[in-house]
Amino acid sequence: MKIKEIPINERPREKLIKKGADSLSSSELLAIILGEGVKNVNANELAFELLKEVRSMKNFTNLTYQELTKIKGIGPVKATKILATVELGKRIFLEEEKDNIKLSKARDIYKYAKSFFYGLKQECFYCIYLDSKKKLLSSKLLFKGTMTKSTVHPREIFKEAYKVNASYIICLHNHPSGSVNPSPKDIEFTNYLIELGRIHGVLIYDHLIISEHKYFSFLENNLLD
DSSP: OOGGGSOGGGSHHHHHHHHOGGGSOHHHHHHHHHOSOBTTBOHHHHHHHHHHHHOSGGGGGGOOHHHHHTSTTOOHHHHHHHHHHHHHHHHHHHOOOGGGOBOOSHHHHHHHHGGGGTTOOSOEEEEEEEOTTOBEEEEEEEEESSOOTTTSOHHHHHHHHHHTTOSEEEEEEOOTTSOOOOOHHHHHHHHHHHHHHHHHTOEEEEEEEEOSSOEEETTTTTOOO
């Protein structure tokens, strides 16, 4: 069925205007973002096929431009629209009144940060920066790849701390295997950062290894000497 053959009130744009965005299915929302279909396939059909290909809405958080443009019907324009929309959604989700976020307990840190790691296929290293009362100042993705002294540069970690005038740093990373048990390298690197933090006057408050459903806290397990 061509888009023109769909009753006006049931077309995604018109339906959103009349009933609100929350009345639309995921494929209808995606059809609006795509804007138009391709030859012999309308935007609704393309959106449905794209969702089938991606398999889960959560998987959109980690799709790359290269992966999207390999999907039939998704060219550069559509791929960049999707990526921009996903990134905007992430930022909206994470944007809260920073004065109201206090991160002194590992469970609260995990709840705040677990969405950073949804769907990731590689190891990523984030830092959360806190003021003297352990209230959130900022959070930042600093590195992707295996966490070693050679790939995670302490100067970048502490440079950001100075920029936001942080008193504490919380380190976060994931293991693509899904395990949250710290490796010997994780422990060695954390101890290295602790020593540097004492020198720089910005303390490492905790280090969490995060998976989708659980976490490991260095602070809770008395591994921050």
